[in-house]
Amino acid sequence: MSDKTFEVTEASFQSEVLDSSQPVLVDFWAEWCGPCKMIAPFVDQIAEEYAGKLKVGKLDADAHPDVLMKYGIMGIPTLILFKNGQPVERVTGYQPKDKIANKLAPHLG
Numbered sequence: 001m002s003d004k005t006f007e008v009t010e011a012s013f014q015s016e017v018l019d020s021s022q023p024v025l026v027d028f029w030a031e032w033c034g035p036c037k038m039i040a041p042f043v044d045q046i047a048e049e050y051a052g053k054l055k056v057g058k059l060d061a062d063a064h065p066d067v068l069m070k071y072g073i074m075g076i077p078t079l080i081l082f083k084n085g086q087p088v089e090r091v092t093g094y095q096p097k098d099k100i101a102n103k104l105a106p107h108l109g
Contacts, residue, residue, distance in 0.1 A: 004047035008057035018085040035094040042097035
């Protein structure tokens with residue numbers, strides 16, 4: 001985790017993500033997941049580039065399976081952008097950074 005991202009847990013999900021006044025991108029990942037490790041640098045770069053406009057959290061899928069079930073996450077990595085407590089964009093699987101950024105941009109204007 002970089003200094004621009006924060007850890008999200010089942011206990012902190014409501015306060016850190018759903019109640020946030022800023023949009024929050026949540027990276028659902030796991031230690032054993034190769035594609036998760038491949039997109040991690042992109043997620044950190046997005047956190048840095050959008051600092052002030054977007055918060056970026058990382059949720060360990062293995063540690064918090066109830067959150068994955070609640071949002072219908074079947075595979076990881078999955079990135080979900082939450083705005084005003086609602087999921088507004090979803091990126092599943094490995095994607096290049098520009099594709100991820102292009103999906104987020106309309107929600108951050």
